[in-house]
Amino acid sequence: MPKVKVPRKSTLIDMTAMCDVAFLLLTFFMLTTQFKSDETVIVDTPSSISEIKLPDTDILNVTITREGKVFFNIDNKNFTRERLLGKISEKYPQLQFTTDEEKAFVLTGSVGVPINQLKGYLALEEVDRKMYSQPGIPVDSTNNELGIWIMQGRLSNPGVRVTVKGDQGCPWPIVKRVINTLQDKNVNKFNLITDLEADPNKLKGI
Amino acid sequence: MAELEQKQVGKKGKKKGRKKMSTRIDLTPMVDLGFLLVTFFMLTTTFSKPQTMEINMPVKPKGEVKEEEQNALKASKAFNILIGGDNKVFWYRGLPNEPIEPITASNYTADGLRKVLLARNASIPEMVVLIKPTDDANYKNVVDVLDEMNISNIKRYALVDISPQEIDLIKNL
Secondary structure (H helix, E strand, O other), X not given: OOOOOOOOXXXXXXXXXXXXXXHHHHHHHHHHOOEOOOOOOOOOOOEEOOOEEOOOOOEEEEEEOOOOOEEEEEOOHHHHHHHHHHHHHHHOOOOOOOHHHHHHHHHOOOEOOOHHHHHHHHHOOHHHHHHOOOOOOOEOOOOEHHHHXXXXXXXXXXXXXXXXXXXXXXXXXXXXXXXXXXXXXXXXXXXXXXXXXXXXXXXXXX | OHHHHHXXXXXXXXXXXXXXXXXXXXXXXXXXXHHHHHHHHHHHEOXXXXXXXXXXXXXXXXXXXXXXXXXXOOHXXXXXXXXXXXXXXXXXXXXXXXEEEEEEEEOOOOOOHHHHHHHHHHHOOOOEEEEEEOOOOEHHHHHHHHHHHHHOOOOOEEEOOOOXXXXXXXXXX
């Protein structure tokens, strides 16, 4: 009796379809991705029901940490940051920024050092700069450097939109001082950055 | 793996000439690579942009403003929210020296401040809410109250500095 031949089937699977899917997804993620920006400070924002999205460019951001330190950031559309540093060094001629420091300022994120320490901060190596704990920009009534930053920032990019990003636990008097500074510089319309929270009025409908 | 099929091609073996090579390629490593990159991009991407809440502050008056030039707020229309420390919140109606409804403690839940705001907003025409954070308040409390304005659909509200009289009101409560 002849043996029953069990035909050996190949275990090969056609991978083409899977490959197609993988690369389709890859293309999608590559095109939609926006890398998380290098945050120098971590802030836990409060939540609100507001659904206005924040644009990517033309943003002047004031960050307030839980400890009440104030940081300043502006996006670099059309070389705003270069212009801003130029204006700062015009105002403070004793700070002669080198080309390397200028480059460092353009690439770095939020700034939170008093202006007289800015040169030293920018001269640090990139790794050291990330490790350095910035003391925050002074906002006292006698030495309000935040006002200078805001004014020069707005001069560098007139179409800029001012946002305030505060930590949930930061004490109100500091936020009030920042808001007063903004009002002094005629910024009466600004945005508070918040997380999304469900709107109870909409939840009723479900 | 791909070699298996090459053997099948040459099964008969009688015809001389060049072997027909299979055009099949093993795609497994390519798929591996594809998914590795997909995972990388999926994890680094940020989809949700942060939300923002727009806030308008009044223009600071330049120089001294005379008493008559200021628009006096009618006591009957004023609704004051006092934000204290430790997540406490209080409200009263009227002006500090002539309150219409006395100061009451409340909280940030849906049954607290929101209920009062909705009820008063419906019964009082042109109600104006004055939000007065004390120095003990934190930023979250203030944003929560501003958010309550949006939820209760109150259009007239203002962030105002607290007066010493009102701080005493909270202390005496």
